[in-house]
Amino acid sequence: MKIKExxxxxxxxxxxIVVGEGLAQVxxxxxxxxxxxAAWLWEQVQGKExxxxxxxxxxxxxxxxxxxKAQEDSVKLLAKWKEEGIVTE
Numbered sequence: 729m730k731i732k733e734x735x736x737x738x739x740x741x742x743x744x745i746v747v748g749e750g751l752a753q754v755x756x757x758x759x760x761x762x763x764x765x766a767a768w769l770w771e772q773v774q775g776k777e778x779x780x781x782x783x784x785x786x787x788x789x790x791x792x793x794x795x796x797k798a799q800e801d802s803v804k805l806l807a808k809w810k811e812e813g814i815v816t817e
Contacts, residue, residue: 729806730777735814737762737770746770746814760812765791766805780806 734749744767746760762770765787772786783802787793793801809815 729779729815729817731770731774732814732816737767737774739767744770746812760814765801769805 735746736749738745738747744762744764746762768790769783769786773782780799780802783805784795784798787798787801788795791798806815810817
């Protein structure tokens with residue numbers, strides 16, 4: 729998987745949001761807000777190939793979290809990113 733071209737992470741008023749930087753990506757009805765850990769993961773994988781195992785490993789390195797919880801959270805996050813159309817397979 730890879731983050732699609734044209735999407736970037738911005739911090740506005742203390743909130744981490746993903747924005748489209750081209751008219752084709754802009755949908756003003758939906759803004760994707762990321763929590764601190766999801767924003768950190770985005771920064772770690774931007775421009776790289778990744779999957780749920782990659783995200784899980786990163787979570788385990790950074791946070792005191794079990795392998796099972798990290799994997800569960802990674803799968804959920806990737807599902808959300810796919811639903812929003814901001815990653816490619």
